[in-house]
Each structure stands twice: as C-alpha cells, then as structure tokens.
Amino acid sequence: MxxxxxxxxxxxxxxxxxxxxxxxxxxxxxxxxxxxxxxxxxxxxxxxxxxxxxxxxxxxxxxxxxxxxxxxxxxxxxxxxxxxxxxxxxMKWSENLEAPPKPKSWDASLNTLPEYNWSHLDDTNVMKTALEDYFRYGFCIFQNTPTERDSLKQISRRFGYLRETNFGELFNVETKPNPSDLAYTDVALASHTDNPYRNPIPGIQYLHCLKNEVSGGLSTLVDGMAIAEALREENAQQADILEQINVRFRYEGPSAILEHHGPIIERDHEGFIRHIRLSSRLDYVPALDVDTLTHFYAGRRRLHEMSNSRDFQISFPFRPGTLLMMNNYRLLHGRTAFNGAQGHRHLQGCYIDHDGPASLFRMLAKGRNVTSVIRED
Ligand SMILES: [Fe+2]
Known part of the structure; x- marks a missing residue:
C-alpha cells in the first residue's frame, strides 16, 4: 500500500x-x-x-x-x-507489462536460436513470444516463409512499414556484374551494420532467401552489445573514446551521395548500449589529436576483431524460405564466402523502422487480438 x-x-x-x-x-x-x-x-x-x-x-x-x-x-x-x-x-516502481523485454547480450555460446515457423505466427501467443525473442536477442529467424519474388514486401509489412532507399523498396543480394556493393559478389563479408551513412539509419533489416544452390554463404551474426561490453572490460579508455567521437560515414554511388555522423558505440536513455556503427569501409574519423586517435584506432580494431571472432559470431544457413529479422542498430551481420559458379543464390532484403514491432508488442501486451501492424486510414 x-x-x-x-x-x-x-x-x-x-x-x-x-x-x-x-x-x-x-x-x-x-x-x-x-x-x-x-x-x-x-x-x-x-x-x-x-x-x-x-x-x-x-x-x-x-x-x-x-x-x-x-x-x-x-x-x-x-x-x-x-x-x-x-x-x-x-516511475519504474512496478513492472511495465507493455515494455518489451530488456536486451540480453549473447555470444557464440548461444546455441538455441530464436526460430519460428512462419505459419505459426497467426497465433497471437506465438507472435508475442517471437517478438519477445527479437527484443531480447536483437534478431529472430522465421522458416517456411513464401518464396515468390518480392513476397518480402508483404512479409515485412506484417511487422512495420517499408523504408524505401536508393536501393529500392527491396534490394536483391545476388551475384551480378559491375556490382554497386560488395554484397552483390560471392566474397565473404566481414561483420558490419548496414547504412550508417543514412539519416536516419535503417532500424530493422530483413534478409529473405528465395533460392540457394551453393554451399557456404552462411549468414553470420554478432551481438554488438556483447562486443561493446567486452571492449569496456578490456579497455575502458578505448570504449569511452568510441562512445564520444562522432565519425563521418559516407556512401557515394551511382545514384546517391549520403553522409551521416555518429559514434561507433551509442547508449540509450537507460544506459543500455543501443547502437553500434561498424562499417569498416565507409568511416572517416575527424583529424583529432594523435593520442585520442591512437586509442580510437586501437578500440575500433579490437571491436572489428571481436566482431569477426569465433567467440562472438554465430552462423546459420539460408534455405529457401528462411527469413532473418535483425535490429540493425544492435547486431552486426556478415556472411561466409561461397562459390558463385556452383549455382544461384538469391536473397532479397529490406528495412523497416523500429516502431512497427514495438507497437505490435504493446498491442499484444494490452491483449489486443492482432498478429500484424494495423494501418489507420
Ligand atoms: Fe549488410
């Protein structure tokens, strides 16, 4: 009382x-x-x-x-x-049932992946549990989704509203001649976050496998929160500098020149590590004093090493119908190399804002009978 x-x-x-x-x-x-x-x-x-x-x-x-x-x-x-x-x-004196679960950092020892059958999401309890996993781990995998080309538009709209970019509403990740991005080749991709050069940076990324005839090309994920916490334990000074310095990220392509600034590691209003910007080919740190930059470069390198190490990275195959939903602010993603001559590998991707799944979770927490975001006319 x-x-x-x-x-x-x-x-x-x-x-x-x-x-x-x-x-x-x-x-x-x-x-x-x-x-x-x-x-x-x-x-x-x-x-x-x-x-x-x-x-x-x-x-x-x-x-x-x-x-x-x-x-x-x-x-x-x-x-x-x-x-x-x-x-x-x-006042946070009692539990807020509408609040999604707090993020829980994970590393390579995460052996049970948050994985759901797409057809089971019509059950509001399954949808709520899947969203809880998404907020806790920063990602969720769905199997047996439709594999028709562009079906990702309908699939992603279940959780939110599509964010169109200069790559289109959906982007195709497949080997192609004269690629505008390394993603469109068969080389391995180091762990990275997508598009730190955009304002705002896309919140949630989907990758949807339509076809995969190659071995290799495993999808890799790393928890940015875990590597940022590990860096702080190893070297607090480097972690501080990565939280303090605003880095310029730039993309220059055939149809757009995009720039945005932000720290490599950013916390939210509750002090949780909320946002990692790690895109090792697109970042330009300001010309600060030599001591500061020495710590910056050492910390950035250490984060890069951890994000590509077996201690932190998990990997899983993309089968036709596999859908990966990940928080692009928290998780880093990449892929192992494959041999494009073995056959066709076709993923489609898109972005939505953080708002969609958060709203859906609150609606479900309030007992509303919904299994997708609702449009208001
Ligand atoms: Fe990417």
Missing amino acids: AHITLDYNSGGLALKKDSHSTILHPLWVRERVSGPNVFDPISHQRMYEHADLPQDLRITNILNQTDEALELEFSDGQALQLILAETFQE
Missing part, C-alpha cells in the same frame, strides 16, 4: 511505496490525471495545450483515495483522477 499525502511546499504529492519515495510536481500529476474532457477517448491525446494550465497550479486536496486511484482537487477548481498503477509503472 502506498502512502500518499499533499506536499505543501511544492503543491504536489508526496509518495512513498516500499523502499521508494518521491515528490511529484503538480504539473506532472496534472498531465496524467483523467476525467471529463481531459483525454480524447480514441486518440488518447490530451484535449488541452499544456500552456493552458496555470504555471502556479497546485493540488489543493486529496478528495478520495483507494488502492487503485486518487481523486485530486486542483487550484483551478478541477477534480480529476490519478490511476496509481500507471503512475507506479511510469
């Missing part, structure tokens, strides 16, 4: 629950209370501008208190309700 009183100094609320305690600002509370004409029932947007509220607003009375809610009177005469479960979730 929470202990809640008025805080006469601030005009807000003094909250105590278990080992937690805080003072809530009256405006913070007001922007979360419900009542008539407060939130639009469909869009859940507030029906007022925050500038409409008096800056010196106070909570003047706790009119009623139950385990579930408080009825509060404000200095502008309004009586409104604060739902306590929502408040505690927002």
